[in-house]
Amino acid sequence: MRDQERGRRRGQGELESQVLVALHEAPGPVSTTWVQERLGGTLAYTTVITILTRLLAKGAVTREKAGRSFVWTPTADEAGLAALRMRRVLDGESDREAVLASFVTGLPPQDEQVLRSLLEQAREAEE
Numbered sequence: 001m002r003d004q005e006r007g008r009r010r011g012q013g014e015l016e017s018q019v020l021v022a023l024h025e026a027p028g029p030v031s032t033t034w035v036q037e038r039l040g041g042t043l044a045y046t047t048v049i050t051i052l053t054r055l056l057a058k059g060a061v062t063r064e065k066a067g068r069s070f071v072w073t074p075t076a077d078e079a080g081l082a083a084l085r086m087r088r089v090l091d092g093e094s095d096r097e098a099v100l101a102s103f104v105t106g107l108p109p110q111d112e113q114v115l116r117s118l119l120e121q122a123r124e125a126e127e
Contacts, residue, residue, distance in 0.1 A: 029071035
């Protein structure tokens with residue numbers, strides 16, 4: 001890790017994203033040690049296990065028993081992880097419609113157009 005990064009505190013979800021990137025680059029299911037080494041080996045093994053366990057709880061990875069430990073496989077990419085976070089926030093709100101309305105009205109026009117296009121594609125796929 002570079003000196004300037006040592007003192008910097010990572011943003012929420014940054015480690016999860018780094019772990020997912022590493023898992024997507026993996027040749028197949030990999031051990032916690034493999035992930036730890038892929039991230040530069042500066043994180044404690046227990047930290048990597050904690051991140052993987054959180055990703056498992058979010059449905060972003062799966063694990064299989066391999067000997068006395070586990071091997072890990074991604075089920076979501078970074079965009080999928082962000083979508084899982086968004087759904088979790090939305091699920092925690094009592095007025096989903098108000099939250100969605102506030103979200104949509106706060107989008108820049110370009111993002112609003114992308115969302116409209118995606119919704120139209122989803123609608124057509126259902127038909």
